[in-house]
Amino acid sequence: MQARSAKLKKAPKHKKSTKTNLRLPRAERREQILTQAAEFFSEYGLTGQTRELAAACGISQRLLYRFFPNKAALQAEVYARTILGPFEGAWLGNLTDRNVSINERLTTFYENYYNKVLTRKWLRLFLYSALAEGDMAPNYIAAILMKLLETIVDETCFEHSLRPPDDPDFKRELGWNLHGAISHLAIRRHIYHGPHTVPHERLIKAHVASFVAGMPAMIENEA
Amino acid sequence: MQARSAKLKKAPKHKKSTKTNLRLPRAERREQILTQAAEFFSEYGLTGQTRELAAACGISQRLLYRFFPNKAALQAEVYARTILGPFEGAWLGNLTDRNVSINERLTTFYENYYNKVLTRKWLRLFLYSALAEGDMAPNYIAAILMKLLETIVDETCFEHSLRPPDDPDFKRELGWNLHGAISHLAIRRHIYHGPHTVPHERLIKAHVASFVAGMPAMIENEA
């Protein structure tokens, strides 16, 4: 964001000598760029400059355009990896193991989700994209989230021997009670720079406890 | 890159025929600019161009600099009005009226909060600012929110004849269970463009019901 005074001094004009600007195979360089770009756009937003990104990669700006036709294409790939990637894991399986208590299942899942998905990098990229109307793959995420939300509501209702709501939209919204509270915890900590005084493990347990205990009230309230 | 706000301004102010915008008194023009700017920066982010904003106002870009020394100063004032403004209202009072049921108090409050504060404009401005590390007045908001969170936890605990947690940080975090769930509902609807199939009134009631019913579990869970 500040002066790019980091601009290399009298770089080795033709002599190899000291500077080891080693040449990387195409795939490897591409990988490095994508990794740096995820970090970079997450930090400075989608309007971050390609020159700055190149500097962060330690390469010339021109080289970026040897790998991606334009900035948007690079960002699309960053998005696909960093946002969609973490969702690939199907940890959903454990959620339906009724040999384990519902509280433990939910706590374990969200402990994992918080650490693997709701990171600073992920949240910033996601929010920048959403604010820019970046409809990048919201459907994909929506599909996975819908399944998750239905699962946690179904399982929690089963615990109480309750019949889940018939309206699928409303049913998922009940799941958002827990999912939203934990997502917002991550947003507060990573985006709003709220205090980290209470360890998140303790809070996830509390949110899960409230969700499970509050489920009957949410459903009965509908009478 | 392309049309960020490329919308040619429509007719001036009706009257005055073909001639350009009528001349406004300084205070009035300033007001108009601030109103438009809130809308504008909320929509296009803090990197929105002053030329586009001027066009939206129907004035020349130069004129903006007759009212504000620079872009940042204008944004700071927009922020103070649009973000801080809605917090001024002290609807907190009703929350402690124990003649009314806790569910009704919380529902009424959050119904109001959702409609008056958690609007699309407010959320977008707030998020853009937070992502840009805009430490603009987070303290002021924090102070009000802290009071709010403590109040709703105190009142809900009172309902259950429970002693609120001694640790003030943890106590506030419990309040975030409800506040976060509702904030995230607004974020989903206004920022993520999630579905609006279920009316928010119904969801606020559900979240409140879960919060109130789940409070004992959150506290006992600490054993």
Next chain:
DNA sequence: GCCGCATGTCGTCAGTTGACGACATTTTTA
């Protein structure tokens, strides 16, 4: 009427920024 000033615009400067042609250097291959 016409003076003076607040209101408002035009044009431009200097720094930015995405994109890319031309060229240089290293590695692979026949």
Next chain:
DNA sequence: TAAAAATGTCGTCAACTGACGACATGCGGC
């Protein structure tokens, strides 16, 4: 080992963008 291919940089263009000096214009007071 020389040519081809791959890897990489320099320099530049055109559009963008915040900022502002110079100038124009409507309006109230006398």
